[in-house]
Amino acid sequence: MRTFVRREGRLTRGQARALDELWPHYGADVPEAGSLDLDALFGRRAPRVLDIGFGDGEALVAMAAGDPQRDYLGVEVHRPGVGHCLLCAEQAGVENLRVAAVDAVGLLRHHLPERALEAVYILFPDPWPKKRHHKRRLVQPALLDLLAACMVPGGTVHLATDWAGYAEWMLDTLEPDPRFTNTAGPRAFLPPPPPRPQTKFERRGLGKGHTVHDLIYRFEPAAARG
Numbered sequence: 079m080r081t082f083v084r085r086e087g088r089l090t091r092g093q094a095r096a097l098d099e100l101w102p103h104y105g106a107d108v109p110e111a112g113s114l115d116l117d118a119l120f121g122r123r124a125p126r127v128l129d130i131g132f133g134d135g136e137a138l139v140a141m142a143a144g145d146p147q148r149d150y151l152g153v154e155v156h157r158p159g160v161g162h163c164l165l166c167a168e169q170a171g172v173e174n175l176r177v178a179a180v181d182a183v184g185l186l187r188h189h190l191p192e193r194a195l196e197a198v199y200i201l202f203p204d205p206w207p208k209k210r211h212h213k214r215r216l217v218q219p220a221l222l223d224l225l226a227a228c229m230v231p232g233g234t235v236h237l238a239t240d241w242a243g244y245a246e247w248m249l250d251t252l253e254p255d256p257r258f259t260n261t262a263g264p265r266a267f268l269p270p271p272p273p274r275p276q277t278k279f280e281r282r283g284l285g286k287g288h289t290v291h292d293l294i295y296r297f298e299p300a301a302a303r304g
């Protein structure tokens with residue numbers, strides 16, 4: 079599963095400084111092999127939330143700041159975005175946030191322990207609108223298997239997109255999977271406003287006249303349903 083093409087882009091001076099100076103505090107260095115020690119990383123034991131592809135991180139920092147009882151782990155491959163997120167985290171003074179600058183698929187597959195996550199956000203994933211690129215979409219059955227391996231029963235997956243075709247694709251991927259239950263009812267989107275901060279890509283989509291669709295699924299493996 080390859081869901082991104084690496085476009086480095088230029089780091090601003092502030093982002094470069096942040097990657098240098100703030101990484102030791104907020105950065106999650108993923109080991110070559112084996113699981114991340116999340117208790118050591120956050121310095122405590124708490125329910126944990128993963129934000130996959132957080133972009134510039136402003137929404138992630140806002141979520142972490144508004145929810146100090148839980149720990150937030152963000153994962154993003156775009157280094158300028160990671161740098162921006164670190165700057166925002168420092169400015170907000172959040173302590174319950176750590177950032178991994180790696181492929182989320184590898185992180186889930188190899189480095190997150192079982193039952194590590196209470197919630198997962200996938201907000202405005204790259205839409206890959208051309209049919210021949212659909213295989214690069216993050217939301218696909220293989221990702222659901224990886225999420226199921228890392229989530230606690232009763233945990234939630236919150237997805238959002240401003241691409242109508244991807245919204246349908248998300249429904250088509252998640253609805254047939256008996257481990258995930260749509261909290262709004264079968265094939266239903268959440269009524270606005272969604273319970274999350276607005277993101278940069280959301281603003282961009284709204285500016286183009288797109289409609290935003292949100293979905294929240296509860297992870298209920300058969301054992302948990304009884």
Ligand SMILES: C[S@@+](CC[C@H](N)C(=O)[O-])C[C@H]1O[C@@H](n2cnc3c(N)ncnc32)[C@H](O)[C@@H]1O
Binds near residue numbers: 081131159183277
């Ligand atoms: C369209 S942007 C959305 C960013 C942000 N969530 C927002 O709403 O503003 C999608 C982001 O996902 C990141 N991404 C895509 N595939 C990824 C992967 N496998 N692991 C980590 N990040 C990924 C991209 O680098 C990009 O920044």
